[in-house]
Amino acid sequence: MNSLDAQKVLCVLYADPSTGMPSHYARDSIPTLTQYPDGQSLPTPASIDFNPGHLLGSVSGGLGLERFLIDRGHQFVVTADKDGPDSVFEKELADADVVISQPFWPGYLTAERIEKAPNLKLAITAGIGSDHVDLQAAMDRNITVCEVTWCNSVSVAEHAVMQILALVRDYIPQYDLVVKGGWNIADAVSRSYDIEGMDVGVVAAGRIGLALLKRMKPFDVTLHYTDRHRLSSDVEQELGLTFHESVESLISVCDVVSIHCPLHPETENMFNDSLISKMKRGSYIVNTARGKICDREAIVRALESGQLAGYAGDVWFPQPAPNDHPWRTMPNHAMTPHTSGTSLSAQARYAAGVREILECWLEGRPVRDEYLIVQGGALAGTGAHSYSEGDSTGGSEEAAKFTSSGL
Numbered sequence: 001m002n003s004l005d006a007q008k009v010l011c012v013l014y015a016d017p018s019t020g021m022p023s024h025y026a027r028d029s030i031p032t033l034t035q036y037p038d039g040q041s042l043p044t045p046a047s048i049d050f051n052p053g054h055l056l057g058s059v060s061g062g063l064g065l066e067r068f069l070i071d072r073g074h075q076f077v078v079t080a081d082k083d084g085p086d087s088v089f090e091k092e093l094a095d096a097d098v099v100i101s102q103p104f105w106p107g108y109l110t111a112e113r114i115e116k117a118p119n120l121k122l123a124i125t126a127g128i129g130s131d132h133v134d135l136q137a138a139m140d141r142n143i144t145v146c147e148v149t150w151c152n153s154v155s156v157a158e159h160a161v162m163q164i165l166a167l168v169r170d171y172i173p174q175y176d177l178v179v180k181g182g183w184n185i186a187d188a189v190s191r192s193y194d195i196e197g198m199d200v201g202v203v204a205a206g207r208i209g210l211a212l213l214k215r216m217k218p219f220d221v222t223l224h225y226t227d228r229h230r231l232s233s234d235v236e237q238e239l240g241l242t243f244h245e246s247v248e249s250l251i252s253v254c255d256v257v258s259i260h261c262p263l264h265p266e267t268e269n270m271f272n273d274s275l276i277s278k279m280k281r282g283s284y285i286v287n288t289a290r291g292k293i294c295d296r297e298a299i300v301r302a303l304e305s306g307q308l309a310g311y312a313g314d315v316w317f318p319q320p321a322p323n324d325h326p327w328r329t330m331p332n333h334a335m336t337p338h339t340s341g342t343s344l345s346a347q348a349r350y351a352a353g354v355r356e357i358l359e360c361w362l363e364g365r366p367v368r369d370e371y372l373i374v375q376g377g378a379l380a381g382t383g384a385h386s387y388s389e390g391d392s393t394g395g396s397e398e399a400a401k402f403t404s405s406g407l
């Protein structure tokens with residue numbers, strides 16, 4: 001076992017709360033999970049230096065890694081300043097060995113940036129979804145890419161259930177009405193339906209997609225899915241699933257479609273004008289996978305024409321979404337910023353997972369196969385199963401257009 005010499009670990013995290021780090025929390029603890037739904041073990045770092053349930057994903061939280069890295073003689077740089085050539089991220093990248101970034105506030109690792117980082121050997125996604133890294137460039141440069149598989153899959157499935165219900169029952173305008181002092185029931189229900197009896201489908205029944213299907217079953221809906229690999233017949237029977245060979249077949253029968261595939265060249269812009277035109281009029285789309293899986297303008301057009309009755313999700317492209325991103329103001333949406341996978345519960349899991357990956361890497365031990373996306377110049381582990389070769393980071397420089405203006 002050969003421990004690595006002093007490494008520079010560069011970590012991109014979202015900014016602290018506008019009012020400073022919390023002095024107390026809404027709850028005193030989070031539940032302790034014993035294993036993930038398929039039996040995979042939770043992260044197994046040798047130890048942790050943080051309180052599960054505390055804010056870890058912002059700059060001052062530092063994923064609870066500072067003491068661990070500094071005590072072992074490594075350098076740890078944390079920043080939220082990630083976009084544009086003058087950003088701290090781009091400057092510090094020049095001699096970084098390891099980059100850690102979260103999909104919620106992605107430090108885009110484009111081919112140009114990778115070229116400017118000759119020492120870079122490891123890119124860790126503190127979460128799931130490594131499309132903010134040019135995976136092709138990482139393969140070409142023999143950079144290992146890993147993510148913390150399972151860490152927030154159930155968190156996202158819960159968010160998707162919430163957003164399906166928010167759209168179909170039309171929750172957001174009803175809440176607004178109450179806050180504004182109103183009580184016009186007819187206004188409040190003119191777009192509100194029951195989900196019972198509807199056809200609900202997922203694009204991809206991986207960890208999140210399957211968790212969503214399981215959570216939707218008790219609503220007495222008819223469930224559908226499409227995926228590159230078929231689920232076992234036991235699972236299909238238990239949940240009453242109809243498998244579709246193609247996304248076209250799935251969307252033509254569903255009232256609600258929830259998207260759960262990774263973003264890679266095969267899935268980029270999958271939901272374009274042509275596909276959306278084949279959906280039933282008044283369908284709903286929930287996309288908690290990646291913004292770029294949907295054509296930005298096509299979604300706006302479909303909401304404006306009524307082809308879609310609603311669109312929700314928490315993923316945008318790029319992130320942060322520029323202030324004038326049309327999804328902020330399009331009709332009948334129930335968008336959130338990219339929050340589903342970064343609840344305080346999820347943060348504890350992915351902080352522990354990043355710590356596990358770093359412990360392995362720094363001590364010269366192999367990283368778990370299920371965390372691997374790219375290794376040895378090729379897709380590996382989970383990456384080999386779920387991604388395709390190529391790059392999906394194009395256009396990410398537009399993220400520099402966002403200004404927080406105190407928000």
Ligand code: NDP
Nearest residue numbers: 128129204206207208227228229261262288289341385386
């Ligand atoms: P999994 O790897 O478990 O599942 C992904 C599934 O997508 C696999 O079943 C895979 O198929 C399938 N898939 C890949 N390409 C296609 C395609 N072209 N058509 C249909 N299915 C396809 O990952 P998770 O479920 O944990 O996560 C899925 C995605 O959700 C992540 O990649 C990420 O983008 C997003 N995510 C979002 C979060 C958020 O905070 N909003 C947090 C976590 C994840 P197969 O393996 O059978 O080939």
